[in-house]
Amino acid sequence: MVVFACAECGAVLTARLSRVALPDHSSQKYGHGLLPALLEPGTYVVDPGDGRPWEPLRPRPEERGVRLLTYSITGPPNRIGIAPGDVRGTVFIPERLGGCCCGWDGQYGPNLACAGCGCPVATRVDDCGFWQVVWLEPEAVRPAAVDGPAQRVMDWTELPSTPPVDSRGFWNPRWEAAVAVALAHLLAASGGERVTVPEGPVAEVLRRSIDSLLPPGPPERHLVLAGPGLPAALADIALVPRHPQTGAAWPCETGAVVPLAADVWTYLAFNDDRRLMPAAYGMPAVVRRDDPPPPLPPSLFRPDGRVFLRALERLAAVRRPWVRGVYDRVRDRPYTDPFS
Known part of the structure; x- marks a missing residue:
């Protein structure tokens, strides 16, 4: 089992986790209602991404006084996904929480910072239509092995x-x-x-x-x-x-x-x-x-x-x-x- 810690100050940021396969619906946008968590508690996944670096898009001029989106929400490759309840020792970054509907979708970049040093470390996604998950930024965290029961691989x-x-x-x-x-x-x-x-x-x-x-x-x-x-x-x-x-x-x-x-x-x-057809001749x-x-x-x-x-x-x-x-x-x- 592992925990993930802040690469800057070493503070532990997650509960103990075991790796599982990335679900097919990890990148799915579905409907307009609130969806459940993407992952079971105590598990994590690694998303290989599309191989392109995550960079700000070319800034566009303001329209009617509103600045248009300047970041991609897909994130960098090899982000680590965990259940929201497995996050520890983080605080929200207020200036990166706008522009959403029923929650946050990460469109402005990482919105969670390490509570110890303030370094941006993760992106919480829980807006309507998104499977709820927290994506740890691969360059901002590091894994550390911890004692715990070995993951049982189901038959x-x-x-x-x-x-x-x-x-x-x-x-x-x-x-x-x-x-x-x-x-x-x-x-x-x-x-x-x-x-x-x-x-x-x-x-x-x-x-x-x-x-x-x-x-x-x-x-x-x-x-x-x-x-x-x-x-x-x-x-x-x-x-x-x-x-x-x-x-x-x-x-x-x-x-x-x-x-x-x-x-x-x-x-x-x-x-x-x-569907079963009703039988003839007096089936109760x-x-x-x-x-x-x-x-x-x-x-x-x-x-x-x-x-x-x-x-x-x-x-x-x-x-x-x-x-x-x-x-x-x-x-x-x-x-x-x-x-x-």
Whole structure:
């Protein structure tokens, strides 16, 4: 386990933490309501970023007496994300807290300073539409090993499961982000050829995207679910779980592997949301009412377009002309199928 301390004065700034994999929805902007914390207490992640240094944008003149934004909110590469409740020994920087709605989004740069020396050390993000998190600036903190129980890495048979529909009856935003990342990997693995997907929930979340992004023609490659608890199957591409702690994909001997967030993969693999038809000839009414059908969202599934683009940017395949063509088309027309 580690704690993070101020690089300037050595003051401890966090609780004891264990590293986990970066969630697919870490960069997601969703709706206008308040979202929960990005991470579980006692964990931290490292965001590799997009490889570009975080610098002030070119200042623009004031318009109607209001200074326009001069900083990017994406931050530098290798920022350390932690749960807001795991922060210690910091104070807000008042001049960097303006311009938000229901909280702070970090648009003016680091907004938390070390209480000991005043050095800016972190950015708290908790505005509406953002997953709540505190990003420690990599140059302003340093890790220090501490005594504590070793992190237990869960077995593949213990993978969590997240339903596709939230409590309001809408598609879960975590599913929209996770499938968007998997879609970027699937696009790269397809080689530009059409891909068939298994019937059922996998087809429900992927087939529309495949039809929209890949060229028309007969399917040339085949996708199957593969992972713990499923029988081995031969296919061109395997959709496998990605471990939520280590970030490792399920080992598979298939030619191409597409990793999917473990909690989404588990639900696709082992949950059957088909509605049961009432049986004839006197099925007791109480039996039909005992297990109500799951809620159905009011629209077709839509992967998160911004998360898809960010995931595609990080893949070497984006340098291929046909992949770059898909990237440019989605970037220039973000509200067309399958993202609308």
